[in-house]
Amino acid sequence: MSRNQKHGRSCLPSVGMGALLIGALTLAVQAEEKTATPEKKVELPKVSMKAQPVFYPVLTKREELIDSMLKRDTHANFPKIPLYETMVYFSELHNIPILLQDKYLEEAGVTREEIIDVKFTEQSLQNVLDYILDPLDLTYVVDKEMVLITTKERAARMFKTRVYPVGDLCGSSPDGYAALELVIRNARLGEWKPSGIDQLAPIYGSSGQDAQVYNFQFKGGTISIHEPSKSLVIGQTYHAHEAIVKLLQNLRQAQAAQSNSTGSRF
Incomplete structure (x- = not known):
């Protein structure tokens, strides 16, 4: 065997080892790059909270x-x-x-x-x-x-009944609902039957067979408290209802302003 042939054979292992080393280094670098690159966090879709209607039934x-x-x-x-x-x-x-x-x-x-x-x-x-x-x-x-x-x-004779959820304005006390009823009545947003008229027993007249229920001859709207649903049930005219909606919005704005003012002190 010639001297050149021996030399050529002896070079083959060293070349192979070099290729293996280069491959290992390349894999190590790629692994480092992968670990160094932070994975993107999957953002969950934002769920928009629907505001509670001001009254029921809601408008079509x-x-x-x-x-x-x-x-x-x-x-x-x-x-x-x-x-x-x-x-x-x-x-x-x-x-x-x-x-x-x-x-x-x-x-x-x-x-x-x-x-x-x-x-x-x-x-x-x-x-x-x-x-x-x-x-x-x-x-x-x-x-x-x-x-x-x-x-x-x-x-003035066209009445509609709406249910107004007002638990946020009245708290947990029954007195809160009575106080809000008084606020609405005193705001002079429409004509009202006397407070508590719906709780009185009817009084009948004695004009022959034509009996009259005097308690229900009063003109105006009515307000009833329904604590289980934390609501006021109001029967009133279109324009009175529009005014009540504005009043409740103003009360909620005033309440939020007071909460923000109290929170900023601490």
Whole structure:
């Protein structure tokens, strides 16, 4: 065997060992890189907490639309335009149904041809309606998923019952609910039957066969406390309910402000 052949054979093991060392070093470096790279944390989807409704039954989708449109700014220029045309204009502009109750308007001596002469910019639709209708002794109410233009007398007889969850405002004491009832009554947001009238036994008149229940001849809305659901059950007119919603919102804002103020002291 030649000398060169021996030398070539002796080189093979050293080359193989070098390749193994390089491979081992490469694997070690890759392992270090993997351990050094932090794994991305999987973020859980955020669950949005739904706010509790201010009252029950909640508004339907159409009622929500009407409510939002009444609060939205509008514009109008009516140079001696009939009443019914102004309502058609607002109905088409805001895409909500507005209906004149002609029967009740006529009873109040008002017709749909009543001339309206006003101009508005950047005023809420509900304020504009109040401005137009109030001098005619008319008003609007939201009923059966539409805006009804009717007399104030008729609107004062249209009652709806709502359940207002108010446990957050009353605490655990029964006195808290009675106190809130008193606040709502004293805020003069509408007419009310005398407090506790629904708990009295009826008193019947003695006019022959035509008995009258005198206790229930009082006009106005009612408030009842339902402690198991931590709620007030209120029967009132549309505008009174709207005012009650605002009052409860103001009370909750005031309560939150007091809590923040107390917390900042410590």
